[in-house]
Structure formats: C-alpha cells, structure tokens
Amino acid sequence: MSAFSLFKNERRARAFWKKMCPTFSRAMPPASPSKEDLLHYESLFRKIDTPNETTLILGTTPALRKLAAKYFQKIVVADFSPQMIEATKSLLDEETLKKERYCTTNWLNLGRRFNGGTFALVVGDSTFKQLDPSLAPQLTENISSILKTGGIFTTRIRLHKEYWGNCSVDDIVKQFFVEKRNGRPDANAAFIFRMYDKLADKDGRVLVSPSPNALYPAIGFLHPGKQQLVRGIWKAYNPGPICWSHMREEMFESFVGKKFSILTKKTANDYLDSDAFPVFGLINNK
Numbered sequence: 001m002s003a004f005s006l007f008k009n010e011r012r013a014r015a016f017w018k019k020m021c022p023t024f025s026r027a028m029p030p031a032s033p034s035k036e037d038l039l040h041y042e043s044l045f046r047k048i049d050t051p052n053e054t055t056l057i058l059g060t061t062p063a064l065r066k067l068a069a070k071y072f073q074k075i076v077v078a079d080f081s082p083q084m085i086e087a088t089k090s091l092l093d094e095e096t097l098k099k100e101r102y103c104t105t106n107w108l109n110l111g112r113r114f115n116g117g118t119f120a121l122v123v124g125d126s127t128f129k130q131l132d133p134s135l136a137p138q139l140t141e142n143i144s145s146i147l148k149t150g151g152i153f154t155t156r157i158r159l160h161k162e163y164w165g166n167c168s169v170d171d172i173v174k175q176f177f178v179e180k181r182n183g184r185p186d187a188n189a190a191f192i193f194r195m196y197d198k199l200a201d202k203d204g205r206v207l208v209s210p211s212p213n214a215l216y217p218a219i220g221f222l223h224p225g226k227q228q229l230v231r232g233i234w235k236a237y238n239p240g241p242i243c244w245s246h247m248r249e250e251m252f253e254s255f256v257g258k259k260f261s262i263l264t265k266k267t268a269n270d271y272l273d274s275d276a277f278p279v280f281g282l283i284n285n286k
Contacts, residue, residue, distance in 0.1 A: 027189075028185055028186050028188070028189050028271075029186055029189065029268075029270070029271035029274075030158070030186065030189050030190065030193055030271055030272070030273065030274065030277050031189040031192075031193075031237070032061065032063065032125070033061065033063055033064065033125050033156060034268050034270045034271050034274070035268075035270060036268030036269060036270045036274075037125075037156055037268045037277070037279055038063055038064075038067055040264075040266040040268070040279040041064065041067060041123065041154060041156075041279060042067060042071075043264070043266075043281075044121075044123075044152055044154045044263075044264065044279075044281045045067065045068065045070075045071045045072075045121070045123075046071070047152060047281075048071070048072070048120050048121050048152065049120075051071060051072050051073050052073055052074070053072065053074075053119070053120035053121065054072075054074040054075075054076060054118060054119055054120070055068050055071075055072045055074065055075050055076070055119065055120070055121045055122075055123065056075075056076045056078060056114075056118075056119045056121070056122045056123070056146070057075060057076070057077045057078070057122075057123055057124060058078055058079070058107055058122065058123070058124025058127050058155075059077075059078075059079055059084075059124050059125060059126075059127065059130075060077060060079050060081075060084045060085055060087075060088040061124075061125045062088050062091040062092055064123060064124075064125055065077065065088075065092060065096055065100065066092060066093070066096050068123065069095060069096040069099050069100075072099070072121075073099060074099065075099050075100045075101075076100075076101055076102070076103055076119075077100050077101070077102050077103070078102075078103040078104075078105055078107065078110065078113075079102075079103075079104065079105075080104065080105060080106045080107070081104075082104050085102050085104065107127075107131075107139055107142065108131075108135060108138055108139060108142060109142075110139075110142040110143065110145075110146055111141070111142040111145040111146060114146040115146070116145055116146060117146070117147065117148045117149070117151075118146050118147075118148075119146055119147055119148065119151060120147075120148050120151045120152070121151060121152050121153075121154070122143050122146070122147055122151070122152075122153045122154075123153070123154050123155065124155050125155065125156050126155070126156055126157065126158065127139070127155040127157070128155065128157050128245050128247065128252070129157065129158050129244055129245050129246070130244070130245070131243070131245060132205060132243050132245065133203045133204045133205050133245045133247055133251070134203070134205075136245065136247070136252075136255055137255040137258075140255055140256055140258070140259050140260070141259060143259075144259035144260065144284050144285075144286055145286070147284040147286075148284065149284060149285075149286055150283060150284060151283075151284045152263070152281060152282065152283060152284070153260060153282045153284065154279065154280060154281045154282065155279070155280060155282075156277055156278065156279045156280075157247070157252060157277070157278065157280065158193060158196075158245075158246055158276060158277055159246070159247065159248065159249045159252065159276050159277075159278065160197055160200055160204055160246040160247060160248045160249075160276075161194070161197050161273060161276040162197075164194040164197035164198060164273075165197045165198055165200060167194075167198065168218075169195070169198060169214055169215060169218035170218050170221075172191065172194045172195060172198060173191075173215075173218060173219055173222070173230065175191075175194075176188075176190075176191040176194075176230075177226070179191075179272065184272060186271045186272050187272070188233050188236075188237075189237075189271075189272075190271070190272035190273055191233065192233070192234070192237045192238075193246075193273065193276075194273070195212075195214075195215060195234075196208070196244055196246050197246055198214065199212070199214060200246040203247075203251070204245050204246045204247035204248060204251060205243060205244075205245065206243065206244040206245065206246055207241075207243055208238045208241065208242055208243075208244065209238065209240075209241045210234070210235050210238055210239060210240065210241075212234065212238075215230070215234060216231070219231075256280075256282060259284065259285060259286065260282035260283060260284055260285060261282065261283045261285055262280060262281070262282060262283075263281040263282060263283050264279075264280070264281035265278045265279070265280050265281075266278060266279050266281075267279070
C-alpha cells in the first residue's frame with residue numbers, strides 16, 4: 001500500500017470517527033464490549049504482577065479504561081482521533097482520568113512513539129477491525145516491539161462468520177426484523193456486523209459507504225417505514241466511507257503467531273453472534 005493511500009485512508013478514518021463522536025456513548029454490544037467480554041479482559045489484567053506497570057490502551061473505549069484504572073496506576077490512551085479522546089473524557093470518572101495520559105497517533109507508528117519493552121500490557125477492543133487487513137501484520141509487529149518480553153496483548157476481534165457471508169442480503173434483513181420484533185437491544189449492531197460479513201472479500205476487507213449498493217436494492221420489498229429504519233441504522237454506523245476488517249480465524253492466527261503465543265481465547269454469551277467475537281490473550285515472544 002502506497003504512502004499516499006495510507007494517508008488518504010487515515011484522513012478518511014479521522015473524518016469518520018469525528019462524525020461518530022456524538023453517538024459513541026450509545027454503542028451496544030457487539031459494537032462495544034459486553035459485561036462478559038469485560039470479565040475476560042479483567043482475568044488477563046490480573047496476570048500483570050504489579051499495578052505500577054504502565055498499561056497502553058489502543059482506542060478510547062470507556063469501559064476498558066474504567067476497568068484498567070481499577071488495576072493500574074499509569075495508563076496511556078493512544079488514538080489517532082483527538083476528537084474521540086476529548087469526547088470520551090466526559091464518560092469517565094475523575095479517578096480514571098487522573099491515571100491517564102494521551103497520545104494522538106496512528107497505531108502503525110507505535111514503534112516510533114514508544115521505546116521497546118515499555119509496556120507490560122497492551123489492550124484494545126476490536127483493534128484489528130479498524131484497519132485494512134493488509135496492515136494487520138505491521139500493527140502486530142508494532143505492538144510486539146513496545147511490549148516487554150512475556151507481556152500481554154489482549155483484544156476482542158470480529159472473526160468472519162461464514163454463515164452470514166453465505167446468506168443473501170434479503171435473509172440478513174429478514175432476520176434483523178425477527179430480532180427487532182423479539183425486542184433484542186443488540187439487533188441493530190448484529191445486523192451491521194452480519195452485513196460486513198456479507199460484504200467482506202476473501203482477505204476479510206470490508207469497504208463500506210453510507211449508501212451501499214448491496215443493501216438498498218434488497219430492502220425494496222419492505223414497507224417505506226421499515227426501509228427508512230434500515231437506511232437510518234446503516235448510516236448511523238457508517239456515516240462516511242471506511243475500511244473494516246473481518247478476518248477469518250486462520251488468517252488472524254497466522255500473522256499473530258509470528259510474534260505471540262495464544263494464552264487464552266474466550267467468548268461471551270450475552271449478545272447476538274458473540275461466538276464470532278473472541279477475546280484473545282496473547283503473550284509476547286520476542
């Protein structure tokens with residue numbers, strides 16, 4: 001990938017997350033970690049020997065930052081969007097904020113921003129979802145370089161779910177309305193992630209826009225009010241063009257395994273399709 005295209009994608013991603021700031025606090029699982037996901041993260045936090053170790057959090061997920069503040073005295077929050085850093089501060093208590101300092105950077109530059117072996121723990125929810133799959137090995141190398149040997153990297157990842165990839169868009173839309181009628185609060189987010197599975201290419205790359213050609217023709221059979229609902233949900237999750245990653249498990253483990261050993265892999269049971277969102281605990285091998 002050329003330097004120009006990297007810059008172009010980062011600029012597009014900055015614009016995307018700026019638009020997401022007003023609605024971020026209302027994110028539901030699987031778009032945010034659930035209570036059971038957080039328990040899996042917490043079990044890994046407890047493996048760090050001393051609270052004086054510095055912890056790096058990738059992204060601004062408030063629930064992870066609150067949890068980390070229970071265990072660690074020094075926390076660095078790294079995100080490329082200054083708007084998201086500022087917007088999420090209002091969702092945190094004073095004790096958590098006192099322990100945090102902030103680094104505005106592209107995660108692919110972590111190895112240049114921090115010395116080798118700086119951190120005992122690096123944590124980020126859906127870290128790999130937020131970049132082109134071709135860049136995932138580079139991110140893995142950056143994280144490994146700034147972790148201590150034997151340090152832990154933990155993240156929840158959306159693995160490509162073949163079932164939804166093989167379904168028709170009509171079937172995904174129909175299942176969404178079944179779950180809405182059943183009162184599922186996670187129906188909206190599950191619908192979006194299933195559509196990403198459908199749109200993913202063989203490498204797990206998902207290119208989305210506010211008006212996807214694959215979706216809108218498929219909702220023509222719906223009542224106008226339901227059409228408007230589907231369009232509104234899609235635009236709320238995808239306010240601008242962006243690239244997501246829905247990798248297959250073997251692809252993820254192939255590049256992660258070059259730097260890390262898998263310590264744990266645990267899934268929650270408290271939201272739709274949670275089996276496709278494992279929380280990995282990875283030990284740095286360098």
